[in-house]
Amino acid sequence: MIELLQQYWRPFLYSDGQHITGLAMTMWLLSASIAIGFVVSIPLSIARVSSHFWLRWPVQFYTYLFRGTPLYIQLLICYTGIYSIAAVREQPVLDAFFRDAMNCTILAFALNTCAYTTEIFAGAIRSMNHGEVEAAKAYGLTGWKLYTYVIMPSALRRSLPFYSNEVILMLHSTTVAFTATVPDILKVARDANSATFLTFQSFGIAALIYLTITFTLVGLFRLAERRWLAFLGPAH
DSSP, X not given: OHHHHHHHHHHHHXXXXXXXXXXXHHXXXXXXXXXXXXXXXXXHHHHHTOSOHHHHHHHHHHHHHHHSSOHHHHHHIIIIIGGGSHHHXXXXXXXXXXXXXXXXXXXXXXXXXXXXXXXXXXXXXXXSOHHHXXXXXXXXXXXXXHIIIIIHHHHXXXXXXXXXXXXXXXXXXXXXXXXXXXXXXXXXXXXXXXXXXXXXXXXXXXXXXXXXXXXXXXXXHHHHHHHHSGGGSOOO
């Protein structure tokens, strides 16, 4: 039994030269979706707090739509729903993109985390001290310079504790990737369980790996908060 389990737990961490490991796949899904979501959410968060209705409303609709529906359904729509549309299959670029399970999975994850991140950053912008903005304007900073040098750097620092929660939730959300046959940690665990019927051991190993990644991320974000949020601490 032990030898059988050892045969199937190795894909969690070790590659056979032909297939990527479950850990590497999970980290790639997390990194790619978080990176795309982070970059896109910055301009969207600025539009979200805009005084112009035509600029704010589409972003508000997008964030409400993706925060109000389950990620699992979003993944199914990206993976099978969009490709079922004839107009998509007739376009060579779209056909090639949506036939790839990895592309569909990262797209669904990125759109989901971008919606939550946009609201996090928008909330941080709204909670900024009005005096900071007025002081920046007094120095002649307006428009994009005001956002580039004052508002966004301050908002990103203040949103670190909330954004860390989103990254960890996104890590846990990658477990639905097996729906698109992406060989992440949970997919490896399911395969090991099907082959060995050692349910506790198979999913126990997966749980330990997720736990280790989570605590590592928490530690990294705590270090970042200690560095970039030190000005919010008590004065000595």
